[in-house]
Amino acid sequence: MKPVVIIGAGPAGIRAAQTLVAHGIYPVLLDEASRGGGQIYRQQPANFKRSPAKLYGLEAHKASAIHRTLEKLREQLDYRPDTLVWNAESGLLDTLRAGRAERIEYASVIVATGATDRILPVPGWTLPGVYSLGAAQIALKFQGCAIGERVVFAGSGPLLYLVAYQYAKAGANVVAVLDSAPLSAQVRALPGLLAQPATLAKGLYYRVWLTAHGISVHQGASLSRLDGERRVQSLKWRNAKGEHALDCDAVAFAHGLRSETQLADLLGCEFSWNALNRAWLPQRDRAGRSSVPGVYLAGDGAGIMGADAAEMAGERAALALLEDMGYLTDSQRCGQLEQSLERIGDFRQGLERAFAFPDNWAANVADHVLICRCEEVSAGDIRQVVGEGHWEINRVKAHCRVGMGRCQGRMCGAAAAEIIAQESGRPIANIGRLRAQAPIKPVPFGLEVEP
Numbered sequence: 001m002k003p004v005v006i007i008g009a010g011p012a013g014i015r016a017a018q019t020l021v022a023h024g025i026y027p028v029l030l031d032e033a034s035r036g037g038g039q040i041y042r043q044q045p046a047n048f049k050r051s052p053a054k055l056y057g058l059e060a061h062k063a064s065a066i067h068r069t070l071e072k073l074r075e076q077l078d079y080r081p082d083t084l085v086w087n088a089e090s091g092l093l094d095t096l097r098a099g100r101a102e103r104i105e106y107a108s109v110i111v112a113t114g115a116t117d118r119i120l121p122v123p124g125w126t127l128p129g130v131y132s133l134g135a136a137q138i139a140l141k142f143q144g145c146a147i148g149e150r151v152v153f154a155g156s157g158p159l160l161y162l163v164a165y166q167y168a169k170a171g172a173n174v175v176a177v178l179d180s181a182p183l184s185a186q187v188r189a190l191p192g193l194l195a196q197p198a199t200l201a202k203g204l205y206y207r208v209w210l211t212a213h214g215i216s217v218h219q220g221a222s223l224s225r226l227d228g229e230r231r232v233q234s235l236k237w238r239n240a241k242g243e244h245a246l247d248c249d250a251v252a253f254a255h256g257l258r259s260e261t262q263l264a265d266l267l268g269c270e271f272s273w274n275a276l277n278r279a280w281l282p283q284r285d286r287a288g289r290s291s292v293p294g295v296y297l298a299g300d301g302a303g304i305m306g307a308d309a310a311e312m313a314g315e316r317a318a319l320a321l322l323e324d325m326g327y328l329t330d331s332q333r334c335g336q337l338e339q340s341l342e343r344i345g346d347f348r349q350g351l352e353r354a355f356a357f358p359d360n361w362a363a364n365v366a367d368h369v370l371i372c373r374c375e376e377v378s379a380g381d382i383r384q385v386v387g388e389g390h391w392e393i394n395r396v397k398a399h400c401r402v403g404m405g406r407c408q409g410r411m412c413g414a415a416a417a418e419i420i421a422q423e424s425g426r427p428i429a430n431i432g433r434l435r436a437q438a439p440i441k442p443v444p445f446g447l448e449v450e451p
Contacts, residue, residue, distance in 0.1 A: 002105050003028045003078070004321065005093060007085050007263060008112035010038020011307050012299030012314030014070050016110045019318035021076045023327055028078040028104065030085055030095060036070040038114055039134060040307045042141045043067060055141055057166060058202050062307065087438035088266040090292075094438070101447040108294040108325075110317050111263050112310070113301035117254035118414050120155075120361050121369050121379075124226030124235075129250045136252035137163050146172040148250020152235060154178040154223050156355040157256040158203055164215070165206040174215050175248050178237050180255070181355045182220035192350025195343055199308075222358065226251060256355065258414055260301045265436035268292050273429040276352055277304055279414070280433035286338045288317030289324075296321050309344045312337045362415075362422035371419065372412040374405020382419045391424035393417055393432045406442050409434040 004020060006013045009031035020027045029036075035043040041063040044050060052060040070079070080097065087094035093104045117132035124130070129148055131139070133155065136147050146167060152175045153164040160179060168174045193200045210217055224236035224243060234247050264282040265271070270291040274281045284290050284297045298317040299310035316337040319329045367380030377400050385399045393416065396402060402416045403409030409416070413434045421428035 002091075002107040004108050004110075005030065005104060005106040006110045006112060007031075007093070008038070008114055008299065008301065009033065009036035009070065009079070009081070010112060010114050010299060010310060011041065011066055012112035012114075012301075012310040012317075013038075013110070014066055014073075015311045015314035016112060016298060016318040017073055017077055018069055019315045020322070021073055023322050023329075025322070026077060028080065028106075030083045030093075030104075031079075031081050032084050034081050036079075036081070037063065037066055038307075038310075039137070041066050042138065044142055044144065048144060050144065054170070057169060058205070059307070066311075084441060084443070085263060086440055086443050088263045090268065096443055096447070099444065101443075108296065108321050109267070110288075110296045110298055110314070110321065111267070111290075111301060112297075112299040112314055112317075113260040113263055115257040115259050115300035115304055116410060117159075118256050118258040119253075119411055120255050120358065120415055120418070121365065121371055122223045122225055122253075123366060123369055124228070124232065125253075126370055126373060127226055127228050127232040128230065129228070129232040130226060131250070131252045133159050133163050133252050133254040136250075137166065140166055140170060140172075146170070146250075147252060148248070149173055150175050150248045151250045151252065152176050152178065152246055152248045154180075154221075154235075154237070154251060154253040155255045156180045156358070157254070158351065158355070159254065159257065161203060161206040161210070163252065165209060168210060168213060168215060174210070176216040176218065176246055177210060178221040178223065179217065179219050179355075180222045180358050185356050186219075186354040189350045189354035192353060193347060195350065196347040199306075199347065223251075223253060255358065257300065257304045259303060260410070262408065262410070262436040262440040264290065264295070264297060264301070266438060266440070267295050269295060269297070271433060274303060275429070276349060278357055278428070286316075286341075287320035287323075287334070288313060289320050294324075305341070305344055305348055309341055312341050312344075316341070362418040365415075365419065371415050372402045372405060374407055374412075375401040375403075377402040377412075377416075379419055382416055383423045386420055386423040391420060391426060391431055393420055393434055396420055397434065403434050408437055408440055410440075 004027045006029045017029050037043045052064050056063040083097040095102050117134045164177045221239045224238050226232050226235045269282040271280045288296045296317040298313040365379045369379045381400045385396050420431050
């Protein structure tokens, strides 16, 4: 009998597994990480002994609850950590674990692939010592180390303040926090943010704590460039008062998150433009059903909503799967989950107003700035192709190779789309989306696929 498969053991995937197990289903849970929890609740190696309070701060109880849930389920599901799903098609998943490839047939699949940082490159961003916010967080949580001795955090979004707080709380020297969103925008967004008062209170706490501990927080502050020889040594940033300089030996930056949608694309899901996320996202109904029968979507991989929403969406997607299999489910619980997700959606709109996307980035990024590191494609290369009359993103990709490298556009695709839209004078929703290609992440040559 073909199993039900869940891809991703973050908050969404674990709650989906818990729901299926509670109804007598024995699912397969695949996760690229060695231990469950996802990025937000990433676990330290087994031989590390830091307390949850030190690792997760105000979210320690939620992280511990997720970890305990997975541990209790271990004997009731087929849990496969360290497993990369690198290709997907109707009824089949290609995986890689410990250097061995395997093809898994499935009856239904819940895709809970999470999100990664949205990177908007600046001059010098390829220097050693420059990280994404998510990578800086991984270093702290998983490896117990800071990315440098004098760290600057830049960009925008809630993760900016969370990671800066986590570093400072752990004893790292945080030089400054540079938030590209102006304070006035965040003040105007407060009414919408009150939809989730507890979450708002935590965000305000991080901001106030940083200031109270002598860490400079600058609003409306945009990175101009990063300088150094063998490693980043300083940076320039700009606000309404002009350009300023800071000495540092590490920088972490990002402008919000982007959903990991490649597997949903390979599975044939229909996509539509989502203005709130500023991205093409797979279509799903309120319960998590995609446009493809038997494929369900949950968590940040289907739209950025945060960890609390991911747990709810994972449970709701599992309940939808069970309903479609003919199981009796609690309709009241389903309604409660959908209503809660709707409220978080309202809060999410407030967040987007508070941490507005820097619309002027694409117009201001210099021609020489590298956009696609894998294929060494600059902003100028992209503009040249657009100037030749190509504005659909896959045509631009074919002409200059942006997005053809190891990351398959996961890191450079969002920035490239912004440049194409700006240079062609078209709304970003009109230039198309990068088509997913297998393998979605690098795999070794010469793999033999086991049946």
